[in-house]
Amino acid sequence: MKHRCAFCGMEFTDEQGISACGSCPLSNCNLVKCPNCGYESLPEAKSLSFIKNLFSKNKTKQD
Amino acid sequence: MELQLNQKTMENHSIITDRKASAASCHHADAGKKEGEAKKWIALTGQPNVGKSLLFNRLTGSRAAVSNYPGTTVAVDKGQITLGTERYGIWDLPGMYSLLPITEEERVAKLALLEERPSYILHVVDAKNLTRMLPLAMELSETGMKVILVVNMMDEAEKEGIKIDFQKLSKEIGIPVVPTVAVSGKGMNQVLYHILNYERKNHHEVIPFDENIESGLQEISKILSEDYTIHQRSIAQLLLQKDEDMHTWIKEKEPENYTHITSIIEKTEEMLQESLVYMMKIKIHEEAKRITQAVTTIDKKKRINIGEKLNQLMIRPITGVPILLLVLYFVLYKFVGVFGAGTVVDFVEGKLFGEYINPAIANAVENLVGIEALQQLIIGEYGLVTLGLTYAIAIILPVVGTFFLAFSAIEDSGYLPRLSLLIDRLFKKIGLSGRAVIPMVLGLGCDTMATIVTRTQETKRERVIATLLLALAIPCSAQLGVIFALLAPFPMALLVWVLVIFANFMFVGFIASKIMPGQRPTFFMELPPLRVPKISNVLSKTYTRIIWYLKEVLPLFIIASVVIWLLQITGVFPHIINGLEPLVAGIGLPNDTADVFFFGFFRRDYGAAGLFQMQDMLNANQLAISAVVLTLFVPCVAQLMVMFKERGAKTAIGIFLLVLVLAFSMGGLLNFILNTLNITL
Numbered sequence: 001m002k003h004r005c006a007f008c009g010m011e012f013t014d015e016q017g018i019s020a021c022g023s024c025p026l027s028n029c030n031l032v033k034c035p036n037c038g039y040e041s042l043p044e045a046k047s048l049s050f051i052k053n054l055f056s057k058n059k060t061k062q063d
Numbered sequence: 064m065e066l067q068l069n070q071k072t073m074e075n076h077s078i079i080t081d082r083k084a085s086a087a088s089c090h091h092a093d094a095g096k097k098e099g100e101a102k103k104w105i106a107l108t109g110q111p112n113v114g115k116s117l118l119f120n121r122l123t124g125s126r127a128a129v130s131n132y133p134g135t136t137v138a139v140d141k142g143q144i145t146l147g148t149e150r151y152g153i154w155d156l157p158g159m160y161s162l163l164p165i166t167e168e169e170r171v172a173k174l175a176l177l178e179e180r181p182s183y184i185l186h187v188v189d190a191k192n193l194t195r196m197l198p199l200a201m202e203l204s205e206t207g208m209k210v211i212l213v214v215n216m217m218d219e220a221e222k223e224g225i226k227i228d229f230q231k232l233s234k235e236i237g238i239p240v241v242p243t244v245a246v247s248g249k250g251m252n253q254v255l256y257h258i259l260n261y262e263r264k265n266h267h268e269v270i271p272f273d274e275n276i277e278s279g280l281q282e283i284s285k286i287l288s289e290d291y292t293i294h295q296r297s298i299a300q301l302l303l304q305k306d307e308d309m310h311t312w313i314k315e316k317e318p319e320n321y322t323h324i325t326s327i328i329e330k331t332e333e334m335l336q337e338s339l340v341y342m343m344k345i346k347i348h349e350e351a352k353r354i355t356q357a358v359t360t361i362d363k364k365k366r367i368n369i370g371e372k373l374n375q376l377m378i379r380p381i382t383g384v385p386i387l388l389l390v391l392y393f394v395l396y397k398f399v400g401v402f403g404a405g406t407v408v409d410f411v412e413g414k415l416f417g418e419y420i421n422p423a424i425a426n427a428v429e430n431l432v433g434i435e436a437l438q439q440l441i442i443g444e445y446g447l448v449t450l451g452l453t454y455a456i457a458i459i460l461p462v463v464g465t466f467f468l469a470f471s472a473i474e475d476s477g478y479l480p481r482l483s484l485l486i487d488r489l490f491k492k493i494g495l496s497g498r499a500v501i502p503m504v505l506g507l508g509c510d511t512m513a514t515i516v517t518r519t520q521e522t523k524r525e526r527v528i529a530t531l532l533l534a535l536a537i538p539c540s541a542q543l544g545v546i547f548a549l550l551a552p553f554p555m556a557l558l559v560w561v562l563v564i565f566a567n568f569m570f571v572g573f574i575a576s577k578i579m580p581g582q583r584p585t586f587f588m589e590l591p592p593l594r595v596p597k598i599s600n601v602l603s604k605t606y607t608r609i610i611w612y613l614k615e616v617l618p619l620f621i622i623a624s625v626v627i628w629l630l631q632i633t634g635v636f637p638h639i640i641n642g643l644e645p646l647v648a649g650i651g652l653p654n655d656t657a658d659v660f661f662f663g664f665f666r667r668d669y670g671a672a673g674l675f676q677m678q679d680m681l682n683a684n685q686l687a688i689s690a691v692v693l694t695l696f697v698p699c700v701a702q703l704m705v706m707f708k709e710r711g712a713k714t715a716i717g718i719f720l721l722v723l724v725l726a727f728s729m730g731g732l733l734n735f736i737l738n739t740l741n742i743t744l
Contacts, residue, residue, distance in 0.1 A: 011111045012168075
């Protein structure tokens with residue numbers, strides 16, 4: 001999946017967005033880190049992806 | 064249609080030389096190609112979103128095969144085109160911003176250019192943003208390769224009243240320039256014409272670096288004894304900028320000269336006030352700006368570029384600071400503080416939880432659970448429902464929900480990088496740079512996460528100062544929202560809180576930067592365009608953040624409730640509170656606020672929620688003092704653990720003690736001043 005850094009605009013892939021949670025003792029939130037500026041963002045929530053997929057499937061069926 | 068790539072891996076790359084390695088390389092490059100496939104190839108390069116792929120489709124008729132670059136997972140689109148009697152392969156290389164790569168994709172694009180020796184490079188740029196686009200074009204021109212500058216999106220540029228003198232641009236940059244509109248296919252014939260009739264002057268030095276850097280470039284260029292496919296000056300530029308691939312190549316190729324080259328790099332760097340990369344990037348961008356201004360005219364009547372005007376207003380201190388204050392006032396104070404932590408919390412906590420949910424659960428528990436201790440665990444003063452669930456859902460969720468909504472909109476608009484530039488000068492006074500805006504802004508979401516992000520700071524000194532300031536003076540979103548809600552009815556108390564926190568931030572940062580040795584930080588970044596936030600993006604980000612926050616906060620609030628319940632039934636809790644009471648009494652607060660500070664150590668927002676529930680017991684002066692102490696108070700358990708891990712035990716303990724002493728000292732001082740001067744906020 002491609003990401004666009006919300007801070008510097010850099011485009012990068014999942015692999016390049018280093019998970020920043022490695023050293024955090026409490027969370028496992030799989031943040032994605034921009035390789036250019038270090039800004040972190042959350043990957044899309046699974047439930048949101050599920051809803052989006054549901055709608056896109058419905059739309060495809062209608063088409 | 065697929066072009067077979069040679070099978071060498073990334074690890075085995077070595078720069079191709081004309082004289083010694085070209086034959087081997089050609090053999091190598093052609094070895095895997097199928098019969099009848101093109102031997103010459105054209106590289107399509109450019110930043111993302113400049114219409115590169117559209118141009119690729121126009122040239123190849125959309126017949127593309129995708130395969131990974133050897134030894135990587137980076138995909139490269141490949142197609143073919145026949146020009147005259149010859150067939151050419153066309154590779155749509157990954158988007159790149161510079162020859163100095165940051166991502167693997169950029170590195171692949173660079174390696175393909177330097178290793179696979181394209182016959183021609185079509186470098187595509189966005190006509191509307193020449194200043195941002197020209198640096199890479201200039202770097203490519205300096206390589207001496209056959210580059211054609213394709214100035215795309217001319218239709219959009221013309222709509223904005225932008226006119227470009229292409230002849231002048233070609234002269235300035237030393238390569239042919241072709242205007243195109245890839246969407247409609249306009250200019251494609253000109254592109255093909257320039258490929259078939261390629262003309263460029265002898266090597267053209269496009270970027271005039273400062274004297275010291277020029278001297279370093281010349282010295283290195285003279286030392287390089289092999290014949291390379293790119294110009295020595297271009298190689299020297301990459302070496303000075305410490306490009307890892309180039310250093311590996313030259314070390315392998317010319318081991319006898321490598322030590323001398325590194326000594327020239329060190330000597331050059333010593334003569335500069337800032338880092339070599341920074342100085343060279345700045346110069347390249349200055350030159351790009353100069354060339355753009357020299358070749359571009361803008362019909363101001365036609366061009367109503369609000370984005371550009373806003374951009375300038377946001378980064379100039381005289382206008383940027385008032386804009387920042389407006390953003391803080393409307394977004395944090397009005398929306399998060401007054402609306403989120405006030406109106407919404409009143410409804411959810413007061414109505415939903417206070418009148419319906421909590422009484423219903425209390426009733427059910429009293430009827431169903433016979434053991435009193437268990438009843439206490441669920442619905443007691445510090446119970447799972449009365450404390451954990453109510454704090455997490457009824458108080459914190461509306462606050463962070465409104466904060467995340469506002470923050471996502473700000474983030475999507477492109478304001479944050481402008482904020483970095485605006486406060487770069489201010490941050491330099493406290494040993495940081497505009498780069499530190501990233502952890503500071505993320506700290507408003509969660510200070511623990513932001514402490515980890517301090518890794519992105521350039522020097523150890525910056526990392527320690529940023530960690531200290533995060534622990535001391537950056538409240539998390541929930542804490543901030545609750546404080547705004549608490550102090551909103553008392554504007555003077557709010558002003559005092561803002562001034563005390565800001566003064567602490569600056570003073571402690573300033574002292575830390577004086578005590579800690581280290582170089583002055585440097586900061587440079589390209590600004591992405593400003594845009595109107597997309598509602599779908601904002602909602603999607605807000606939803607994702609709320610889900611993340613709930614996943615994180617709910618279990619912790621429940622654990623905290625259980626721990627407090629355990630401490631209470633074992634009789635430890637009252638002792639801890641008793642121990643804290645003299646401290647809170649010393650700063651003029653009622654004994655009950657000791658609970659708040661103890662909660663705050665579990666999580667900052669937990670403490671904030673506690674203070675919120677206690678607001679009726681406190682006057683304006685006490686609210687201001689407790690807000691100051693709670694903001695400056697020691698970081699939560701998670702943040703403390705990360706501080707230990709990231710900065711080491713000595714630094715973490717030092718910061719912890721400093722913050723603890725400062726928090727209560729500031730509270731005491733504020734109480735003393737207010738009482739002595741008989742001020743009622």
